[in-house]
Amino acid sequence: MCGIVGYIGAAQAADIILEGLSRLEYRGYDSAGMAIFDGEKINISKSVGRLKVLEEMTHNGETMPGCVGIGHTRWATHGVPNTVNAHPHFNRSETITLVHNGIIENYIALKEMLKKKGYEFATDTDTEVVVQLLDYYYKGDPMEAITKVLQRVQGSYAFGIIFAEHPDRIYAVRKDSPLIVGRSKDGCFIASDVPAILKYTRKVFYVDNQEIAVLFKDDLRFYSIDAEEITKDEVFIEWDAKAAEKGGYEHFMLKEMYEQPKTVTDTFSPRIKDGKIVIDDLNMTDEELAAVKKIHIVACGSAYHAGVTGKYVIEDLARIPVEVDLASEFRYRNPILEEGAMVIVISQSGETADTLAALRESKEKGFRVLGIVNVVGSSIAREADSVMYTWAGPEIAVATTKAYSAQLVALYLLAMKMAYVKGKIDDVELDSMIEDLKCIPSQIELLLGNEKRIQRFANRYVGAKDIFFIGRGIDYSIALEGSLKLKEISYVHSEAYAAGELKHGTISLIEKGTLVTAIATQPQLYAKTVSNIVEVKSRGAFVLAVTTEGNDEIEKNADYVIYIPQTNPLFMNSLAIIPLQMFGYYVSVGKGYDADHPRNLAKSVTVE
Numbered sequence: 001m002c003g004i005v006g007y008i009g010a011a012q013a014a015d016i017i018l019e020g021l022s023r024l025e026y027r028g029y030d031s032a033g034m035a036i037f038d039g040e041k042i043n044i045s046k047s048v049g050r051l052k053v054l055e056e057m058t059h060n061g062e063t064m065p066g067c068v069g070i071g072h073t074r075w076a077t078h079g080v081p082n083t084v085n086a087h088p089h090f091n092r093s094e095t096i097t098l099v100h101n102g103i104i105e106n107y108i109a110l111k112e113m114l115k116k117k118g119y120e121f122a123t124d125t126d127t128e129v130v131v132q133l134l135d136y137y138y139k140g141d142p143m144e145a146i147t148k149v150l151q152r153v154q155g156s157y158a159f160g161i162i163f164a165e166h167p168d169r170i171y172a173v174r175k176d177s178p179l180i181v182g183r184s185k186d187g188c189f190i191a192s193d194v195p196a197i198l199k200y201t202r203k204v205f206y207v208d209n210q211e212i213a214v215l216f217k218d219d220l221r222f223y224s225i226d227a228e229e230i231t232k233d234e235v236f237i238e239w240d241a242k243a244a245e246k247g248g249y250e251h252f253m254l255k256e257m258y259e260q261p262k263t264v265t266d267t268f269s270p271r272i273k274d275g276k277i278v279i280d281d282l283n284m285t286d287e288e289l290a291a292v293k294k295i296h297i298v299a300c301g302s303a304y305h306a307g308v309t310g311k312y313v314i315e316d317l318a319r320i321p322v323e324v325d326l327a328s329e330f331r332y333r334n335p336i337l338e339e340g341a342m343v344i345v346i347s348q349s350g351e352t353a354d355t356l357a358a359l360r361e362s363k364e365k366g367f368r369v370l371g372i373v374n375v376v377g378s379s380i381a382r383e384a385d386s387v388m389y390t391w392a393g394p395e396i397a398v399a400t401t402k403a404y405s406a407q408l409v410a411l412y413l414l415a416m417k418m419a420y421v422k423g424k425i426d427d428v429e430l431d432s433m434i435e436d437l438k439c440i441p442s443q444i445e446l447l448l449g450n451e452k453r454i455q456r457f458a459n460r461y462v463g464a465k466d467i468f469f470i471g472r473g474i475d476y477s478i479a480l481e482g483s484l485k486l487k488e489i490s491y492v493h494s495e496a497y498a499a500g501e502l503k504h505g506t507i508s509l510i511e512k513g514t515l516v517t518a519i520a521t522q523p524q525l526y527a528k529t530v531s532n533i534v535e536v537k538s539r540g541a542f543v544l545a546v547t548t549e550g551n552d553e554i555e556k557n558a559d560y561v562i563y564i565p566q567t568n569p570l571f572m573n574s575l576a577i578i579p580l581q582m583f584g585y586y587v588s589v590g591k592g593y594d595a596d597h598p599r600n601l602a603k604s605v606t607v608e
Contacts, residue, residue: 002028002072002100002101003021003024003191004070004072004101004179004190004191005020005070005071005189005190005196006071006099006172007020007187007189008169008170008187008188008216008217009187009218011067011186012061012067013036013067013068014034014060014061014062014064014066015060016200017034018034018051018061020191020197021034021051021196023193023196023199023396025051025596025597028075028398028600029051029073029075030049030075030076030081031049031073031076031083032071032072033047033072033086035099036065036066036068037066038064041164042094042097042162042164044090045064046087048081048082067187067217068162068167068170070099071088071099072087072088074087078107078125078127079124087099087100089127089131091131091132092120095165096162096164097162098127098159098162099159100126100127101157101178101179102156102175102176103126103157104155105154106153119132119136126155130157133149134149143171143214144227146173147227150175150210151225157173158174158175158179158192159173168216168217169216170188171213171214172190173211174207174208174209175209176209176353178349178378179213180197180205180207181205181207181215181220182200184203187217188219189201193349202236203234204235205234208382212225235377237376251589252397252596253399253596256395259402260441260448262441263390263391263392263393263402263403263405264440265441266391267391267392267406267409267410267413270391275430276430277434279388279413279414279417281386282386282414284386286421289418289421290418292320293320294322295314295320295322295323295342296322296341296342297311297325297343297344298325298330298344298346298355298358298362299345299347300327300347300355302407302481303407305404305477306346306407306408308476308477309478310322313411313412313415313474314414314415316415317419318419319424320422327345327355327358337365337367341367342368343362343368343369344369345369345380345384346371347373347378347380348403348404348407349375350373350374350378350380352380355380356379359380363385368385369385369386370385371384372387372410374390374406376389390406391406392406398489398598398601399595399598405574409440412570413437416434436568437568440571443567444575446565447578448582450582454582454583454586455586457560457583458582459586461515464492465492466493466494466495466509467486467514467515467516468514468516468536469482469517469518470497470498470499470536471518471529472498472525474521474572475572475576476496476497476519478572478576478577479496482581482583485580486580488601490588491599492587499528499529500528502532502535513541514540515541515542515543515544516544517543517544517583518545518558519547520545521548521569521572530554533545543557543558545560547561547563548564548565548572550566562579564579
């Protein structure tokens with residue numbers, strides 16, 4: 001949440017900052033602003049609403065000349081979204097300016113202390129407290145002031161700071177909120193995420209907790225919280241810069257749905273060698289994997305839904321008990337982690353605050369943590385004991401599609417690997433599953449070919465008020481994700497239920513014309529799900545069924561059927577989710593909404 005971009009170099013900073021902020025719109029925001037040093041003083045422009053308002057206000061940056069600057073897209077937490085509360089913020093003499101991603105937890109106490117010393121506050125934000133505290137400690141040495149502030153503030157933060165008395169540098173600081181630093185032949189950059197600066201450089205450094213980066217136009221330096229200089233390794237970003245472009249598609253979400261065959265291939269193909277599952281980046285021996293006695297999967301949102309599927313697959317194949325927790329609940333229920341347990345945390349960004357906190361708590365208790373993440377060098381990737389990368393490339397749309405599909409495949413591979421090393425499946429069974437896995441990309445392409453048919457169906461439900469998704473077993477986990485896709489981008493009230501729970505209250509919500517999407521892909525549960533379809537049909541529901549090819553008799557009970565190619569039932573989520581993603585997308589488009597930037601949501605949730 002929130003986006004930070006900063007630049008110092010030979011080019012005009014405003015151009016680069018506006019371009020970078022546009023690449024971070026997926027993070028969610030309600031206002032935007034930037035501060036540029038023009039050679040004499042720091043100038044700030046701020047606006048409410050979309051970034052284009054700031055672009056128009058500054059004539060695409062032309063009215064803000066200068067080669068040093070910081071910019072920000074704000075997601076309101078402390079104070080309503082308005083130009084006063086928007087970032088950047090000034091100190092009282094307008095000689096220090098700052099942008100901030102995160103939350104300062106003790107800002108009230110700090111604010112009261114500063115008020116007693118004569119400071120006045122113009123905003124409702126916690127961020128203004130930080131810049132005024134910098135003013136209080138600043139005696140000519142920026143590093144001294146910053147280190148003193150870091151010793152006082154509590155919470156999460158990524159800061160970009162400019163001192164008017166030192167316009168040849170930008171200071172960047174991080175704790176728990178993501179921040180990267182990059183450099184090119186034309187200057188140096190700070191950003192919340194790689195896509196913001198991918199157009200300008202592929203050479204980046206990941207700033208760790210309570211580290212300070214100092215950017216010059218032709219140099220970078222890094223320091224600890226004690227102001228001791230440290231060295232850091234440069235990371236080269238392999239992503240294709242065009243992967244962060246729409247490439248002719250109306251929305252990033254649509255483009256990313258069509259990238260799923262490649263994403264799935266890229267995730268499994270390097271890990272299948274000579275007919276075996278080889279996960280080199282896991283950094284665990286077969287003996288260590290075989291010794292795992294229990295797994296705790298911890299994640300948020302769609303990653304949590306992938307984890308629910310992972311539970312079914314791992315328990316079925318490897319016969320290891322699995323618990324799945326929402327990361328925001330995991331820490332606060334005082335979880336019991338038994339000897340031999342492993343914790344798996346799943347996050348597209350690798351920066352999800354609750355998931356990262358669960359990782360740290362698990363490690364503090366002495367348990368091994370495996371991170372399944374998409375972003376190389378992210379906090380979870382760096383802090384986890386083991387890591388599996390999903391290789392989905394940059395995902396820009398807030399509603400995940402291809403990253404979710406990659407997470408599923410990573411969990412399949414892990415389940416297959418663990419089952420094999422524990423002797424629960426043999427070579428023949430493993431070969432069969434590998435062949436099914438290899439077919440999934442082409443099967444996804446076939447399903448994507450049904451786009452127009454699904455669009456026509458979605459247009460019928462643009463005005464729907466309530467839609468329900470039901471399924472059993474793995475089909476229930478598919479229902480969870482299908483429902484989330486619909487509600488988060490179309491704002492239609494949608495709920496997913498385990499189909500067997502209908503009679504325990506949910507069926508009272510079914511009335512004439514209510515759309516019920518029933519997923520029936522699991523052979524051993526097919527007949528029972530058909531019975532549930534009959535239940536809702538008898539109460540007036542219109543039923544959309546998603547089932548596997550060959551189950552033609554379902555047409556006797558469903559009003560509309562989408563057929564899925566045959567595959568291993570444990571892998572069915574990878575196929576059944578595709579039409580549900582498209583359904584949610586086309587309902588959103590039909591309602592005239594921006595599917596890439598749903599209201600009130602952010603791609604990377606970096607605060608609790």
